[in-house]
Amino acid sequence: MKFNPKLNMIIDGSEFSYKIFDTLKCVSKTWSQREAAKRLGISHSVLNRRIKKSEEKFGFRLIETTGAGSGLTENGLKILKRYEKYMKRLEDRKKPVICGGHISTGLMEVLAKEYSLDATIYRTDDQSALELARKDMVDILTLDDPVRAFMYDLDFTPVAYDYLVLVSSNNYPIKSVEDLNGKNFLEIPDSSQRLAWNTMDNIKINYEIVKLVNSPYSALKAVQKNSDLYTFLNQSFVEGSSILKNDTQHLISLVLCNNENSVLKEFVDFITSDGQKIIEEQGFIGI
DSSP states (O other), X not given: OOOOOOOOXXXXXXXXXXXXXXXXXXXXXXXXXHHHHHHHTSOHHHHHHHHHHHHHHXXXXXXXXXXXXEEEOHHHHXXXXXXXXXXXXXXXXXXXXXXXXXXXXXXXXXXXXXXXXXXXXXXXXXXXXXXXXHTTOXXXXXXXXXXXXXXXXXXXXXXXXXXXXXXXXXXXXXXXXXXXXXXXXXXXXXXXXXXXXXXXXHTTOOOEEEEEOSSHHHHHHHHHHOTTEXXXXXXXXSOOBOTTHHHHOEEEXXXXXXXXXXXXXXXHHHHHTTHHHHHHHXXXXXX
């Protein structure tokens, strides 16, 4: 079944039919109102009325006469570009989009390559990826932290287990959780680090979060440069102390947003079966 969506838009309180945007697009390509009317299958007078009615609503000209014929004004071109931007969101994606947390998308990149799946992969935090998925801009959503899958009651597929390790450039290794008292930490918001913070809060460790960064790469770079900083990162990403291993083990998961794509369904089946060997080779714990 092939869908051909059309989009009306409300601009400054007035509704505009997709027909005026089709008109602007056609005029911009033909440089002729008569040729545009012909291609759109309407009379020249109907096209003129459509343009004038829309110009009255906007309060400015959309089309002007130029030396080459008829063209869009600056405002007309601006409106058409905005319309086409929204239309692109309605088009079927030629390449599937995988979006999620830094750790889970890194794993998906390896799995997609092994499976020969040509996909566009975006790395961000779980919350931002969820927002994009809600806008129907994602085919596979991946989550570094399972809490959001439960919070939003998502139909998720477990992919692997991971846990957090303590990372620091300090030459004096931490031997027990109590040694974390008085230490300064670096946090990656909206990440599985919440498991480490919750654990330390529960056992009354006196620590302070003094810096925020947006990715595990930035976190690792920061602690390597400052021996007074500590952080927790996924053991699949970097080596470190596993003093909170039992308290921070968590699921890496995915949500198949595009259930109509049979190739993606087969890819997910691969991840949960033969792909588990690859997952373990990448430092994760198989499900």
